[in-house]
Amino acid sequence: MLSKYFRNVEKPIPFEGKGSKNPLAFKYYNKEQRVGAKTMSEHLRFSVAYWHSFMGTGSDMFGSASLAREWHKPAAPLDRAKATMEAAFEFFQKLGIDYYCFHDRDIAPEGETFSETCRNLETMVQYAKQLQKDTGVKLLWGTANLFSNPIYSQGAGTSPSAHVMALAGAQVKNALDATKELGGENYVFWGGREGYETLLNTDIRQEQQQMARFLSMAVDYKRAIGFGGQFLIEPKPAEPTKHQYDSDAAATLNFLRQYELLDHFKLNIEANHATLAGHTFEHELAVASAAGKLGSVDANRGDLLLGWDTDQFPTDLYSTTMAMIVILNQNGLGSGGLNFDAKVRRSSTDPLDLFYAHIGGMDSFARGLLIAQRIIDEKVLSAFIAGRYSSFGSGIGAQMMSGKAGLADVEKWVLTQPHPVLPSGRQEMLENMVNDYLQ
Numbered sequence: 001m002l003s004k005y006f007r008n009v010e011k012p013i014p015f016e017g018k019g020s021k022n023p024l025a026f027k028y029y030n031k032e033q034r035v036g037a038k039t040m041s042e043h044l045r046f047s048v049a050y051w052h053s054f055m056g057t058g059s060d061m062f063g064s065a066s067l068a069r070e071w072h073k074p075a076a077p078l079d080r081a082k083a084t085m086e087a088a089f090e091f092f093q094k095l096g097i098d099y100y101c102f103h104d105r106d107i108a109p110e111g112e113t114f115s116e117t118c119r120n121l122e123t124m125v126q127y128a129k130q131l132q133k134d135t136g137v138k139l140l141w142g143t144a145n146l147f148s149n150p151i152y153s154q155g156a157g158t159s160p161s162a163h164v165m166a167l168a169g170a171q172v173k174n175a176l177d178a179t180k181e182l183g184g185e186n187y188v189f190w191g192g193r194e195g196y197e198t199l200l201n202t203d204i205r206q207e208q209q210q211m212a213r214f215l216s217m218a219v220d221y222k223r224a225i226g227f228g229g230q231f232l233i234e235p236k237p238a239e240p241t242k243h244q245y246d247s248d249a250a251a252t253l254n255f256l257r258q259y260e261l262l263d264h265f266k267l268n269i270e271a272n273h274a275t276l277a278g279h280t281f282e283h284e285l286a287v288a289s290a291a292g293k294l295g296s297v298d299a300n301r302g303d304l305l306l307g308w309d310t311d312q313f314p315t316d317l318y319s320t321t322m323a324m325i326v327i328l329n330q331n332g333l334g335s336g337g338l339n340f341d342a343k344v345r346r347s348s349t350d351p352l353d354l355f356y357a358h359i360g361g362m363d364s365f366a367r368g369l370l371i372a373q374r375i376i377d378e379k380v381l382s383a384f385i386a387g388r389y390s391s392f393g394s395g396i397g398a399q400m401m402s403g404k405a406g407l408a409d410v411e412k413w414v415l416t417q418p419h420p421v422l423p424s425g426r427q428e429m430l431e432n433m434v435n436d437y438l439q
């Protein structure tokens, strides 16, 4: 096992169970434990986000880097990239996590020219391939960073410059090749700069058509190279742009439907983006799932008192339980997983904090899974919900839904009936019942 950057963690984080007081042990996440038909690791498919945990420096709009990472010390960019990758795989192994995710620019530095950048990426992909083979850690998804380089300041696929759109396309082509080469199970599109700052200079219809064409080109290229992974779009309402086109699950689904792309994509739902959009995490999951399009999850949390994307590690059991209810009810995430798109706080300066953060996130979702499975097995909510809609199972309800009854038929029927009686929605009773399971 690699051991250079996290020497004070000598062996993989053990599962010690509920009573343990060891902060470097799992209390709930027990990889091989069966929950329903699958093991915990099969249900949860946890992933580390390379960018936050290995590229992050703790800098923010008000201050410079606060996290001094040993793996960032080598001066030459490719040496630094290799050291960073070694640290990442050492961490994955010691944490006992099965997957990771990256942007092209996380794993390899940009060069002086686009072709040098592509060569750097190819070098680092080969290194990653070796480390994946050595450790058994797999790639959940890859993506292209189409937002950091200033050339994308006015959009990538939606740039007003055709040359920039072409450059972004060439970058995605290389990121797709990299993801395929590493056996990535999915590929994510997050349109950080695909939106606008002001309508004074923006043609929305033109930009949306560009975005659709950009995604179609990716679909064609995917087919051409035989990449078998799932394409995912990640909604977010704003930040860095004022208004992003993929603002939430409903808007993204509508966009995909309008441009006949729906068959080729599912959604990657992030908790913090849901709350930024004015929704709950479970709302976004449920909307995606109801459309058969919940593909993967960026597992994090926002601070509701701060108006930006704080990308904190998930700790809220109510939220992880509600998320796992949606995920279990659709029988899992398929090739997707739970990616910790989350960063330790600026003040959490010890590399060990990366362990505490991930252990906490993994245990929170493991608990959510256990609680959700009990709620589902004991039909706590499903029996009530089924009863609530039972009037559609027969009679006028079934006739309306099957198309047998139209407005004239329902009028005729209503005139023969007494006034309808509505049963209680029982919200408080259901809230109490869910709370009883949250232990």
Ligand code: XLS
Pocket: 103, 143, 188, 190, 234, 236, 270, 298, 309, 341
């Ligand atoms: C930023 C997004 C980003 C995507 C991948 O807010 O969460 O990190 O997940 O590009």
Ligand code: CA
Pocket: 234, 270, 298, 341
């Ligand atoms: Ca994300």
Ligand code: CA
Pocket: 270, 272, 273, 309, 311, 341
């Ligand atoms: Ca985010």
